[in-house]
Amino acid sequence: MKHTFRDLAQQLGGRLAGDGSVSIASVSSLQSANTESIVFVEDAKHLEAALASPAAAIIAGEFAAQATASKPLLIVSQPRLAFARVAKLLGDSTDRARNIHPTAIVPTSVQLGKNVVIGPRAVLGKHVKIGDGTTIGAGCVIGDRAEIGAHCRLDANVTLYSGTTLGHRVVVQAGAVLGSEGFGYVRDSETGRYEQFPQVGRLVIEDDVEIGANSTMDRGALDETRIRRGTKIDNLVHVGHNVQIGHDVVIAAQTGLSGSAVVEDNVIIGGQVGIADHVRIEEGAILGAQSGIPTKKVIRGKGVVFWGTPARPIREYLKELAFLSRSARKERSGES
Numbered sequence: 001m002k003h004t005f006r007d008l009a010q011q012l013g014g015r016l017a018g019d020g021s022v023s024i025a026s027v028s029s030l031q032s033a034n035t036e037s038i039v040f041v042e043d044a045k046h047l048e049a050a051l052a053s054p055a056a057a058i059i060a061g062e063f064a065a066q067a068t069a070s071k072p073l074l075i076v077s078q079p080r081l082a083f084a085r086v087a088k089l090l091g092d093s094t095d096r097a098r099n100i101h102p103t104a105i106v107p108t109s110v111q112l113g114k115n116v117v118i119g120p121r122a123v124l125g126k127h128v129k130i131g132d133g134t135t136i137g138a139g140c141v142i143g144d145r146a147e148i149g150a151h152c153r154l155d156a157n158v159t160l161y162s163g164t165t166l167g168h169r170v171v172v173q174a175g176a177v178l179g180s181e182g183f184g185y186v187r188d189s190e191t192g193r194y195e196q197f198p199q200v201g202r203l204v205i206e207d208d209v210e211i212g213a214n215s216t217m218d219r220g221a222l223d224e225t226r227i228r229r230g231t232k233i234d235n236l237v238h239v240g241h242n243v244q245i246g247h248d249v250v251i252a253a254q255t256g257l258s259g260s261a262v263v264e265d266n267v268i269i270g271g272q273v274g275i276a277d278h279v280r281i282e283e284g285a286i287l288g289a290q291s292g293i294p295t296k297k298v299i300r301g302k303g304v305v306f307w308g309t310p311a312r313p314i315r316e317y318l319k320e321l322a323f324l325s326r327s328a329r330k331e332r333s334g335e336s
Contacts, residue, residue, distance in 0.1 A: 002036070005057045008089060009074050012082050015065070018072030022056045027087045030055070040083035059083050101138075113150060125162065143179070149207070161219065167207035173235070175214040179203040182218040182225075182241025182259060197221060199241060206230075212237065212253065221259070234271070252289070274309075287311060 006020030028037035030046070033055035040059040041050045047067060050058045057072045058064075059079045067073070076082045098115055100106060104122040113132035118124070122140045131150030136142065140154050143162035148154070152170045160166070161179030172178065184197040201220025205227045211217070212235035219225055220242050227233075227245045234253040239245070243257050246265035255269055258277040263269070267281050270289035275281070279293045284302030292309030293299060299306055305314040 003090065005038075005072050005074070008038075008086055011089060012074065012076065012085055014074050014076035014082065016072065016074055017065075018057075018069060020072060022072055024056055024086075024090065026090060027083060028055065038083070038086055040079040042079050059086070104136075119156070131168065137174070146179075155213075161203070163202045164219070165202065165204045167205060167209070167229070169208050170205055171210040173211065173213040173215075176211050177216045178205070178211070179219045180216060182221055184221050184241060184259060201225065201241070203227075209233070215239075218243075218259075228265075240277075246283070288314065 002023050002025045004020060005022045005024055006016060008024060009016040009020060023036055024038050025036040028034065028039060030039050030049055030053050033039050033053040035054050035056055037055050038057045038059065039050050039053060039055040041047050042061060044063040047060060047064055051070055055071065057074065059074045059076060059082050061079050062075060062077065064073055065075050074082065098112065100118045101120045103120045104118045106118060106124050107126050109126045110124050111129045113130055113134065115133045116130050117135040119136060119138035121138055122136050124142045125144035125146065127145045128142050129147045131148060131152070133150055134148055134152040136154050137156040137158065139157040141159045143160055143164065145162055146160045146164045148166045149168035149170065151168060152166055154172045155174040157175050158172045159177045164179035179202065181199040184199060185194040186197050187194050199219065199221050201223045203217055203219040203225045206229040208230045209227050211233045214235055215233055215237040217225060217227065217239045218241040223242065225239065225241055225243050228247045230248040231245055233251045236254045237251050238256045240257055240259040240261070242260040245263045246267065248265060249263055249267045251269045252271040254271055255273040257275045260278045261275050262280045264281060264283040266284045268286045270287055270291065272290045273287050275293045276295040278296045280298045281287065282298065282300040285299050286305045288305055288307035291307055291311040294310050297310065299311060301313065306312060307314045308317040
């Protein structure tokens with residue numbers, strides 16, 4: 001959808017300088033800008049290039065407030081954030097009508113909100129609830145009694161198991177599986193065989209969560225797995241049963257969280273991190289890529305970076321590496 005620059009500025013805040021009537025249809029980089037796109041710059045050294053680009057308008061920081069500009073500017077304290085919000089505003093569509101593809105299977109017991117879109121070959125179970133403005137992509141399978149809030153987006157081939165609950169504005173990318181049975185077994189000490197522990201809980205995903213392609217989130221064994229508001233999860237992440245993830249957590253690709261792990265608010269988890277069962281990651285901790293957290297370990301330290309296996313504060317880890325390096329050099333040189 002097209003917007004005037006003035007309309008976007010009013011929704012974003014900040015100070016508008018120049019012609020607010022220009023039409024904005026898309027966001028772009030400086031290299032791919034066109035006469036209906038908007039770009040952003042975070043430091044003064046890129047402002048000249050932005051002004052020389054074909055872009056219709058520019059989002060910039062306070063450094064541009066006194067600039068003599070040939071293009072309209074929006075002066076904000078966080079240009080990258082404002083740019084991201086513009087992208088969302090441009091992508092929103094409020095005037096679409098309900099559209100259910102003829103090949104989709106939608107039982108009469110399903111409750112659909114306004115302006116819901118359901119793609120080809122999607123299959124919805126009984127008593128599913130879907131909120132206003134939500135899009136269900138091609139080939140999705142939504143189990144019985146699943147609930148999906150308003151303005152969600154499920155891309156192609158997403159699977160929601162029975163009873164899974166999604167809040168509002170949740171984004172789930174292609175191939176993700178939500179609410180599957182957890183990996184929980186009991187070993188018979190007499191026969192050595194394993195039998196499944198009941199996996200009859202549910203999965204709850206709160207508002208504004210985003211889940212990457214081919215990620216998997218298990219339901220609780222007896223109670224629930226819960227992912228709280230604002231958390232962002234990358235591709236190929238696995239969340240085991242009974243896991244509790246706090247608000248505004250960021251988890252990068254190929255990370256695995258074992259059963260009953262707890263991740264508190266504002267934690268950052270790098271790629272390929274392995275978190276064992278019953279671990280607790282306290283608020284604001286940062287786990288570097290490929291860290292390993294052993295069973296029942298507690299990681300605490302707001303703003304502290306942890307690294308290695310087992311994970312420890314990065315300063316400690318680097319000191320150990322330096323000691324090992326010195327020891328290896330001494331050994332090679334024949335020193336005692």
